Amino acid sequence: MARQPRRKSGTGVYHVMLRGIDKRDVFLKDEDKKVFLYYLFRAKELGGFKLYAYCLMNNHVHLLIKEGEDLGKSIKRITVGYVQWHNKNYERTGHLFQNRYRSEAVEDYSYLVAVTRYIHQNPVKAGMVRSLMDYKWSSYGDYIASYNNELTKIDTELIKSYFTNLESFNDYMNKPNDDKFLEYEIKSYNTNERLKNIINSKVDLEDIRQLQKAERDEIICQIYESTGASIRQLSEVMGIGRGIIHNAVKGAGANRHKS
Numbered sequence: 001m002a003r004q005p006r007r008k009s010g011t012g013v014y015h016v017m018l019r020g021i022d023k024r025d026v027f028l029k030d031e032d033k034k035v036f037l038y039y040l041f042r043a044k045e046l047g048g049f050k051l052y053a054y055c056l057m058n059n060h061v062h063l064l065i066k067e068g069e070d071l072g073k074s075i076k077r078i079t080v081g082y083v084q085w086h087n088k089n090y091e092r093t094g095h096l097f098q099n100r101y102r103s104e105a106v107e108d109y110s111y112l113v114a115v116t117r118y119i120h121q122n123p124v125k126a127g128m129v130r131s132l133m134d135y136k137w138s139s140y141g142d143y144i145a146s147y148n149n150e151l152t153k154i155d156t157e158l159i160k161s162y163f164t165n166l167e168s169f170n171d172y173m174n175k176p177n178d179d180k181f182l183e184y185e186i187k188s189y190n191t192n193e194r195l196k197n198i199i200n201s202k203v204d205l206e207d208i209r210q211l212q213k214a215e216r217d218e219i220i221c222q223i224y225e226s227t228g229a230s231i232r233q234l235s236e237v238m239g240i241g242r243g244i245i246h247n248a249v250k251g252a253g254a255n256r257h258k259s
Contacts, residue, residue, distance in 0.1 A: 009105035043077035
């Protein structure tokens with residue numbers, strides 16, 4: 001089936017989601033997120049787009065952008081540099097993000113603020129943190145800084161114009177809701193202890209480390225898919241290197257494509 005053309009936004013504003021290929025983690029540690037933000041802000045400067053909100057999750061990214069140059073060109077600016085760095089740093093090759101990013105046109109500004117809240121609440125709804133302020137890889141902190149008259153790298157004035165002060169902004173951003181926009185199967189986050197118990201109920205962790213590579217990789221992949229845990233967390237809990245877990249997951253995905 002031919003791909004449907006993207007809906008053009010009359011306002012030029014889009015909610016964009018970039019997803020890891022095969023639901024793979026695109027960020028394995030905090031340094032990776034810092035590098036991605038470097039390429040994001042560099043693309044913003046070069047492409048002339050406005051950035052109203054962002055959130056970096058382990059295996060996907062949400063962006064709220066008003067395009068300057070062509071949106072696809074801006075997304076390419078962001079991803080190509082990061083993927084090249086990531087592949088070199090982790091000694092891997094090939095795609096990291098799904099080829100076709102997802103986007104939705106944002107046609108009115110009441111929808112705009114609702115999308116901003118949805119983006120900021122992603123880590124809370126995933127159970128990764130208890131409050132928006134606890135997560136440092138979203139633009140929520142930039143808005144707090146802006147309300148305190150500090151400079152930020154994102155464009156905060158439009159969203160701020162809908163709220164009289166920081167208190168009203170916080171009230172809205174933290175209000176519980178069931179909004180769904182570009183939804184990404186947000187899974188509950190397991191603590192390390194809970195994840196360890198889940199794994200041990202299926203297979204002894206000590207036994208996994210003694211298995212032959214093929215059998216070990218198959219079990220790792222099954223655990224990865226059934227728990228929704230990140231590669232980083234699995235490495236911490238299982239006592240197995242991130243590279244080994246990454247390659248196990250990558251290998252399983254490649255084998256599926258062949259079958």
